[in-house]
Amino acid sequence: MEIPRIPLGDWIESGLTWLTSEYSLVTRGISRFTQTGIDFLNDSLMWLPEWALLGLIALLCWKLAGVRLAIGAVAGLALIWNLDLWNPMIETLTLVVFATMVAVVIALPVGIAAALSNRLYRVIMPILDFMQTMPAFVYLIPAIPFFGIGSVSAIFATVIFSMPPAIRFTTLGIRQVPVELIEAADAYGATRGQKLFKVQLPLSLPTVMAGINQTIMLALSMVVIAAMIGADGLGSEVWRAIQRLRPGDGFEAGIAVVILAMLLDRLTQSLRKTR
């Protein structure tokens, strides 16, 4: 007896088609809104002369993490500038910043809710597993019918891919608050809100920051891959180098990504430590 093949792919496709046609107004709205935001951030950062932005970033590093990171930042950014990769670097940075903001705005409340409700926790954790283990490229495909080729699709895929750690760490951070402190808050008659904002959130902040750091790193890696669906930035430089078989160009852009990654990582880690 022949067991018929389950048409799982067909189902998903028809589902997605239904979604795109049914909610095209919504997706187009999101698309326009997001594009405006990205353009604004991009234009602002590019409007600044290279040396001014470089100086600002160095100052930020100095204040938050000390003089060593500041020197590293100046050297790294100067190299990127010298290699003529400044504008792609800004485009990538914009996408990362924007995607991270969206991811965190969604992740914090979801993470808090999952920490406070066991039922929600049981529903959300497998979804997060799914989101994280699904190969990142797969998200790029449905992004295109939803939002078209370009930055918005890149953001969409990036947000989905990079959000799980922020949710997980928020949940973990809140659940890790010692029981006796919760008991103390209860004993003095704290409401749920007071407990959350005066005890649970402040105490879980270092863990939440670690999650946001992870999200930023994942966002950066995804934004580079998103060059395949037409996102601008360092990723598209790499993509072009692949297509033209120019390893030198590819490595130049790759090194720029590494520099950006290290900068973002050290900066967010220092934020966590100053707490």
Add this chain to the structure above:
Amino acid sequence: MDETRPVKIKVRGLSKVFGKHPQKAIELSNQGMKRPEILEKTGQTLGLSDISFDVYEGELLVIMGLSGSGKSTLIRCLNRLIETTEGEIVIDGENIPTLKEKALLECRRRHFSMVFQNFALFPHRTVQQNAEFGLEIRGVEKAERHKIAHDSLKQVGLEGWEDAYPNQLSGGMQQRVGLARALANDATVLLMDEAFSALDPLIRKDMQQELLQLQSKMQKTTVFITHDLDEALNIGDRIVLLKDGEVVQIGTPEEILTKPADDYVRRFIEGVDRSRILTAESAMRPLRTTARESDGPRTALHRMRDHTIDSIYVVDRDRRLLGLLEVDAASRAIEEGADSIIPYLTQDFRKVPMDEPLHNLFAMFSEKSFPIAVIDKQEQLLGVVVKGAVLDELARAGEQ
């Protein structure tokens, strides 16, 4: 026991079952089954079984038991950090187990402050902010709560540490912060859950003394949990003794020591019960000062002032005890221009021989607070015994 004192918290028939089918366990418990059988039959753990007691206004009630006796569960039922299964807990006319969520919050804010075994200070808040916590929760205005918290920190001797964080303080100091947090809140009842158990023995003694001093000043209704008999005897006005989730005995420290309700209590106080071989001599202290029969009232008064005491024993040349002179009587003698203090002496005090068993001394203290005079066969005054010394001596014997 004085039954007419106003009751602050009334606990009646309180039971707590841990598990999914509490009613089954309660039924079996009502049939007289004990904790291990119930666990075996139903898989439910009977945490507390039919507990009833009163907490009087202004008293320090100690709930004592070994681990597993249910004492931590019991104190958490009082402010409903743990839900009860059955029974009433009435404070100022409100039955806590049936309060709605909002009323419960209100009740906790108004009635209960709590001090925890492991301090439970908020590590992200300064000492000052920790002390303010309860007031902040109640929405007390910033300037006011700042002042109140500052005062209560001063009360526990932490002035100057306001801006430190808990992890910068020693264990004893951290628990002072815990105490200040509770005092600042000015709730009507203070709950102390093994509050001094995590401290090392010397600091613990100090904290007990300080608590007693605070208590004599403030007369705050306090429920104090401990597993330590020494501590219970030292600070408790009354003691509730728990075993396997049931009340074994309720009484003053003296009653527990002298009239143990059953074998369990007897075994519990066995070490302490060496009082039967301890005598007045072992708890006796030398007198700091005495008056002589030849002294005039002014001299006697002067001696009392020097040693800040309000009564003085008077002896003759051979140190035989003549009587006790109270400060009022001495003043009266001066007013009346008397030369001798002899007519003003009172015999209204207790004297015992050196070999009087220590446990007999308890009953004597309940009448008047004069130190008990210890004399030898020739009626010579050897020393005195004060109330605290008896308990100390018994407790020390218990440790050996």
